[in-house]
Structures are given as C-alpha cells and as structure tokens.
Amino acid sequence: MEPQISIHWLAVLASVVAAMVIGFLWYGPVFGKVWAREMKMPPDFKPSSQQMARAMVLQIVGAFLMTYVLAHDVQVWRPSVWNAGEDGAAHVYGFFAGFFIWVGFYVPQHLASVAWENKSWKLFFLNTTNALVTLQTVGMILAHWR
Numbered sequence: 001m002e003p004q005i006s007i008h009w010l011a012v013l014a015s016v017v018a019a020m021v022i023g024f025l026w027y028g029p030v031f032g033k034v035w036a037r038e039m040k041m042p043p044d045f046k047p048s049s050q051q052m053a054r055a056m057v058l059q060i061v062g063a064f065l066m067t068y069v070l071a072h073d074v075q076v077w078r079p080s081v082w083n084a085g086e087d088g089a090a091h092v093y094g095f096f097a098g099f100f101i102w103v104g105f106y107v108p109q110h111l112a113s114v115a116w117e118n119k120s121w122k123l124f125f126l127n128t129t130n131a132l133v134t135l136q137t138v139g140m141i142l143a144h145w146r
Contacts, residue, residue: 094143
C-alpha cells in the first residue's frame with residue numbers, strides 16, 4: 001500500500017511565513033538578548049546589511065525545507081492517505097508530526113551542541129523550545145489547511 005500524499009502549497013507558504021515570524025520574535029524582542037549572551041556575542045554587535053540579507057535568505061530556505069518535509073509527515077499520519085479509514089481530528093496529526101520530528105531530530109542535534117560545542121544548557125532549552133513551538137505551529141497549519 002502506497003500513501004496518496006498531496007501538498008497544499010498555500011499552506012506551505014503560510015507555514016514558512018509563520019516560521020519566520022516565530023523566529024523573528026523568539027530571537028528578537030522576546031529572547032534575543034539572552035540568545036546573544038549565550039552565543040557569547042558582544043552586546044554592541046550589529047550585523048552588516050549583507051550579513052543580514054544572507055542570513056534571511058538561508059533562514060527562508062531552511063524554513064521552506066522544514067515545512068515541506070513536515071507537510072509530508074503530517075499527511076502520512078492520516079489514515080485516509082493510506083486508504084485505511086477516515087481521518088480524525090486534524091490537530092492530532094499536526095501535533096504528532098511536529099513532536100516526533102522535534103524529539104527525533106532537533107533535540108539530539110542540540111544535545112550534540114551541548115556535548116561537543118560546549119553550548120550552554122540555557123541555549124539548549126532556548127533553541128529546542130523554539131523548534132518545538134515552530135514545529136507545532138507549522139504542523140497545525142499544515143494539518144488544518146488541507
């Protein structure tokens with residue numbers, strides 16, 4: 001049995017925008033100073049416009065890749081995709097798709113940063129919580145907007 005996956009591109013676009021907004025708020029006005037301190041950046045550090053443009057492009061590419069993969073993962077959780085019954089509550093698919101990607105990929109990656117790069121536990125919790133919030137938000141958008 002092969003799944004019948006279809007991607008809703010407007011939902012992917014909305015999810016990329018949501019991920020960018022969450023990242024801006026999380027690493028900007030909400031936790032930006034804490035993050036910069038934990039990253040050992042000087043308090044007066046200001047990236048150049050070229051650095052900011054490069055970072056934004058890379059962040060958009062990363063958000064798109066994460067959203068595109070999560071869109072497939074959300075669909076795979078649905079019984080209807082496998083012709084195995086009717087779908088239940090959409091939020092369940094968004095939650096589990098986002099949660100298992102977070103716990104299986106993001107958490108281990110950030111644990112490795114603590115283990116091998118001497119990153120702080122505060123930075124670990126800051127980054128992994130951001131990833132969880134982002135994945136849950138994107139998962140819910142993709143699960144509900146089919």
